[in-house]
Amino acid sequence: MQPGALWSMGDYASNGDRWAEASLRLAGELVRPGQTVLDIACGPGPFAIAAALAGAEVTALDAAPALLETARHRARDAGAEVAWVEADMTAVPLGDDAFDLVASAFGCMFAPDPEAMAAELVRLCRSGGRIAVLAWTPESAFGAMAPLVGPYLPGPGGTSPVERWARPASVRAVFAGLPVRLQFAVRTVDVVWDGLDHAVRDITEHNPAWLGIRAAVEPTGRWSDLEWDLRALLAARGREEPGRFTLPVDYLETLAAKS
Numbered sequence: 001m002q003p004g005a006l007w008s009m010g011d012y013a014s015n016g017d018r019w020a021e022a023s024l025r026l027a028g029e030l031v032r033p034g035q036t037v038l039d040i041a042c043g044p045g046p047f048a049i050a051a052a053l054a055g056a057e058v059t060a061l062d063a064a065p066a067l068l069e070t071a072r073h074r075a076r077d078a079g080a081e082v083a084w085v086e087a088d089m090t091a092v093p094l095g096d097d098a099f100d101l102v103a104s105a106f107g108c109m110f111a112p113d114p115e116a117m118a119a120e121l122v123r124l125c126r127s128g129g130r131i132a133v134l135a136w137t138p139e140s141a142f143g144a145m146a147p148l149v150g151p152y153l154p155g156p157g158g159t160s161p162v163e164r165w166a167r168p169a170s171v172r173a174v175f176a177g178l179p180v181r182l183q184f185a186v187r188t189v190d191v192v193w194d195g196l197d198h199a200v201r202d203i204t205e206h207n208p209a210w211l212g213i214r215a216a217v218e219p220t221g222r223w224s225d226l227e228w229d230l231r232a233l234l235a236a237r238g239r240e241e242p243g244r245f246t247l248p249v250d251y252l253e254t255l256a257a258k259s
Contacts, residue, residue, distance in 0.1 A: 011206040013044035013070045016106075018202075022134055022189040022251060023047035023105040030132060031056050035100040038124055040089045041107020045071030045082070051101075052080035059099075061085040061092060062107075090117055097126040106251070109135040114164040114174045122178045122258060131256040135165035137186060140250040141237040148233055152217045152226045171254050180256040191247045196238070199245050200231050 023046040031037060033055030039048040040061055048060035048071065060082050062068050068084050075082045087093050089104070090111050102125045111117035121131045136142040146160050164170045168184045175182060193199040204210050204227060217223045238247035 012064075012067060012208050015202065015207045016043050016046070018191045018193070019106070019189045019249065020046040022187065024050050025187075025189075026103065026105060026132055026134065026253070027051045027054060030101060030103070030130065036098065037101045037103065038092075038094070038099040040092070040102065040104040040121070041110070042071060043067050043105075043107065045074055047103060047105050048082050049075050049078050049080045051103075052082050053078065056101075059083040059085060059094070061087050061089060063088050090120060092120060092124060094124060096123050099124055100126060100129045101132065102129070103132040105132075105134045106136065108133060109162045109165040112161055114161050118174045118178060121256075122175075122180060125256075125258045127179075127258055129258050131180065131254075131258065133165060133171075133254040133256075134251050135162060135254070137250045137252050138163060138166050141233065141247050142249050144233060144237075145230070148229055149213055149217075149226065152220070152222050153213070154216060154220060165254070166252055168252070168254075171252070175256065179259045181259065183255050183257075185253045185255075186250055187253055188248050188250050191249050193245045193247075194243065196231065196235055196240060196245045199234050199238070199247065200227065203230065 027047050027050035031051040031054045035056040037051045037056040037058045038061070039051065039058065042048045042060035042062045044067055045060060048058050052058040052075065060071065063086065065086060068086055072084055085093070089108055090113065102121050108117050108121065125131050143166060164174050172182060193202060204214060214223060217226055234247060238245055
């Protein structure tokens with residue numbers, strides 16, 4: 001399945017809204033008025049819209065038409081001016097050295113070839129500019145989902161490209177030979193649902209990646225077991241409070257300064 005079709009499944013916008021605070025935090029810390037900014041794999045647009053409202057000249061790219069349409073509506077409602085581009089993030093149809101800031105919040109980590117993705121990020125960023133990438137850490141609740149799911153999937157398993165963006169050592173390897181200076185920080189975003197039951201339903205019924213997992217596992221007759229394991233993982237990592245379930249999720253923030 002093509003990335004655009006996959007990420008148009010379900011309702012990723014409502015899923016992504018639950019951790020949008022990480023994107024807003026990044027925009028608040030890095031974006032300045034007058035900058036040229038590119039948001040890669042922008043999803044429903046939280047980073048792009050925040051950057052535009054901060055006074056930057058923003059271009060936002062995604063392969064999923066449904067997510068871009070949602071992002072356009074949200075930008076219009078917020079009074080934010082953004083140039084939207086439908087394209088594959090690994091082959092961006094924009095010029096070299098075009099942006100002061102190139103950012104991807106939980107997006108470019110899914111690129112099948114991390115080294116090629118890193119080279120594309122660097123190509124798009126001007127000399128003296130910055131690149132920012134957010135990715136879930138392996139130790140986080142979201143990072144723990146891949147090893148949870150692996151044994152349930154039919155066929156041989158493999159290493160997810162997401163893992164290459166999740167630790168400083170592997171990110172350094174991804175950017176090896178490219179003209180950047182790297183720095184890292186581990187941060188946390190609280191992902192909140194109405195309750196644990198709501199969290200399980202929201203993930204398994206709306207998240208595009210989990211819809212793909214469900215389609216692969218259900219024919220094996222083991223879906224209910226995987227769903228139970230997911231619930232146990234969330235229960236162990238999160239906390240139930242009156243009227244809400246909160247899941248703290250760690251992510252690695254990579255900042256690269258291009259020389």
